[in-house]
Amino acid sequence: MSTNWWKSSVIYQVYPQSFKDSNGDGIGDLAGLTEKLPYIKKLGADVIWLNPIYESPLVDNGYDISDYYKINPVYGSLDDFQSLLTTAHDLNIKIIMDLVVNHTSDRHFWFQQSCQSKTNQYADFYIWKDPLPDGSAPTNWGSTFGGSAWEYVASRNQYYLHLFAKEQPDLNWENPVVRHEIYKMMRHWLASGIDGFRMDVISLISKYQDFPNADKNAVYSKSYYVGASNGPRVHEFLQEMNQEVLSQYDCMTVGETPNTNSAQALLYTDPGRHELNMVFQFDHMHLDYGKYGKFSDIRFKMSDLRDTMTEWQQSLDKGWNSLYWSNHDQPRAVTRFGHDREYRIESAKMLATLLHMMKGTPYIYQGEELAMRNVAFNSMAQYKDIETLSVYENFKRIGLDDEYINKSIYLKSRDNARTPMPWDATEKSGFTTGEPWIDFSPDNGIINAEACLADSNSVFYHYQKLIEIRKKYPVVIDGEYQLINENDSDVYGYVRVLNDEVMIVICSFTENKINYILPAWLANSQAALLLSNYPDSPKTLEPKVEMRPYEALIYYKS
Ligand code: GLC
Ligand code: CA
Numbered sequence: 429m430s431t432n433w434w435k436s437s438v439i440y441q442v443y444p445q446s447f448k449d450s451n452g453d454g455i456g457d458l459a460g461l462t463e464k465l466p467y468i469k470k471l472g473a474d475v476i477w478l479n480p481i482y483e484s485p486l487v488d489n490g491y492d493i494s495d496y497y498k499i500n501p502v503y504g505s506l507d508d509f510q511s512l513l514t515t516a517h518d519l520n521i522k523i524i525m526d527l528v529v530n531h532t533s534d535r536h537f538w539f540q541q542s543c544q545s546k547t548n549q550y551a552d553f554y555i556w557k558d559p560l561p562d563g564s565a566p567t568n569w570g571s572t573f574g575g576s577a578w579e580y581v582a583s584r585n586q587y588y589l590h591l592f593a594k595e596q597p598d599l600n601w602e603n604p605v606v607r608h609e610i611y612k613m614m615r616h617w618l619a620s621g622i623d624g625f626r627m628d629v630i631s632l633i634s635k636y637q638d639f640p641n642a643d644k645n646a647v648y649s650k651s652y653y654v655g656a657s658n659g660p661r662v663h664e665f666l667q668e669m670n671q672e673v674l675s676q677y678d679c680m681t682v683g684e685t686p687n688t689n690s691a692q693a694l695l696y697t698d699p700g701r702h703e704l705n706m707v708f709q710f711d712h713m714h715l716d717y718g719k720y721g722k723f724s725d726i727r728f729k730m731s732d733l734r735d736t737m738t739e740w741q742q743s744l745d746k747g748w749n750s751l752y753w754s755n756h757d758q759p760r761a762v763t764r765f766g767h768d769r770e771y772r773i774e775s776a777k778m779l780a781t782l783l784h785m786m787k788g789t790p791y792i793y794q795g796e797e798l799a800m801r802n803v804a805f806n807s808m809a810q811y812k813d814i815e816t817l818s819v820y821e822n823f824k825r826i827g828l829d830d831e832y833i834n835k836s837i838y839l840k841s842r843d844n845a846r847t848p849m850p851w852d853a854t855e856k857s858g859f860t861t862g863e864p865w866i867d868f869s870p871d872n873g874i875i876n877a878e879a880c881l882a883d884s885n886s887v888f889y890h891y892q893k894l895i896e897i898r899k900k901y902p903v904v905i906d907g908e909y910q911l912i913n914e915n916d917s918d919v920y921g922y923v924r925v926l927n928d929e930v931m932i933v934i935c936s937f938t939e940n941k942i943n944y945i946l947p948a949w950l951a952n953s954q955a956a957l958l959l960s961n962y963p964d965s966p967k968t969l970e971p972k973v974e975m976r977p978y979e980a981l982i983y984y985k986s
Contacts, residue, residue: 439477483499566639623678737920851876893959
């Protein structure tokens with residue numbers, strides 16, 4: 429029943445609590461988003477991915493769901509949701525929802541029941557294990573947000589597994605009743621008119637049933653990967669889900685797949701296998717990991733980025749890529765991969781160009797189209813995110829110095845992406861009339877939507893043009909990807925080819941002026957300029973391209 433509309437779509441990610449507040453309580457909501465749909469339409473996005481809006485105690489900002497069928501009242505009512513959906517559909521914008529089914533909240537009815545007895549009908553909804561003979565946890569796995577991945581419950585004299593916070597117990601996918609409850613819930617939302625799902629940490633749902641201990645030297649917070657990522661039944665579960673639910677609707681799916689390489693990603697996305705349409709890969713997010721994992725002060729190397737992106741472009745030939753620089757779990761792209769001072773505008777446009785001309789479905793995270801950069805908060809008290817707070821505690825405990833702690837948090841905190849959307853330069857940024865749930869970025873006076881919309885050279889309009897190009901030239905969707913030069917240390921150039929159509933994309937990652945020499949097969953192609961991030965780039969592709977700081981060029985010939 430499904431068509432491939434998701435291949436030619438561009439997806440805009442909305443983090444609801446930080447997008448637009450309609451009632452002055454400082455928290456973004458569904459009515460606020462509905463009001464701002466014309467903005468997303470103007471950008472040209474086809475689909476909105478909405479982070480979780482279900483009932484939740486918000487220990488992990490909604491990734492801890494206590495009722496899958498209810499909307500968290502801070503975001504509005506079911507009516508507000510239906511009216512969001514209708515208004516979006518009227519504008520030809522689809523909506524996909526977050527599906528968080530590796531775990532629930534500890535306040536979910538299932539978990540409350542499961543804690544009470546080893547024999548009731550919910551007893552096996554979660555992953556319970558007896559203590560080791562000395563009373564300790566069943567394995568040495570650490571949880572993502574710190575401490576052991578196991579929590580003891582006296583009423584059962586057992587431990588339950590939580591790969592994330594202890595308030596996020598993992599569901600037991602081995603139990604068919606659990607799986608069918610999930611499928612029922614998915615059908616409910618699809619029947620209400622949504623257009624698909626982004627599936628939270630879906631590569632973790634199937635656990636190795638021998639629950640192997642991790643190597644003592646493994647990074648503690650991710651040591652559960654040995655027993656929980658790409659587990660023995662994950663493909664079987666997704667094929668079952670596909671058959672029971674997804675295949676019956678014209679919907680799209682994107683799985684978030686931590687610890688998944690490109691060969692495994694192909695298994696998830698090969699259409700012949702009937703699992704998912706695409707997955708979020710993490711390899712390019714790991715290029716600046718250091719000794720302590722994500723929270724490092726390392727800068728990525730462009731050549732590593734080019735190698736990684738190229739590998740994924742090429743290996744998912746039969747499958748499909750999702751393309752992203754940032755999301756609610758990552759810092760701001762222009763700080764991380766571009767230059768967020770003198771060349772903020774140029775480098776933001778360059779990054780957009782590089783990504784949007786690749787093969788796959790691009791995702792734009794709210795504020796990326798304004799080239800928002802990381803937020804320099806003055807004190808730890810301004811951070812809200814459970815990951816940042818637990819990293820801070822862990823780093824303090826192991827005695828890292830403050831300078832390193834502050835720098836790595838500034839560079840990597842998820843809160844960089846979670847400050848309220850700056851709609852205008854007024855005191856409350858046009859986001860709320862009250863007190864925002866998290867502080868505004870101090871940049872809002874200069875970096876905001878109103879200013880971008882008023883400037884025809886803004887990053888916003890560059891994204892708009894990229895989206896138009898994707899719609900106009902089939903080569904962007906279906907063309908083959910080829911690297912131009914695998915050795916250049918500053919320039920990332922690639923070509924897309926489809927029959928007679930050739931698109932040439934050349935992007936500089938340096939603030940120096942440099943010459944980029946084209947190989948013979950491109951040098952005299954006579955391709956014409958389609959888009960660049962400087963006003964006066966050469967109209968025809970020259971054999972020796974003089975690249976200015978962070979210059980990005982798209983040439984085309986058919
Ligand atoms: C995913 C979400 C992240 C959340 C985690 C646990 O990685 O994107 O925000 O904390 O899963 O649900
Ligand atoms: Ca509100």
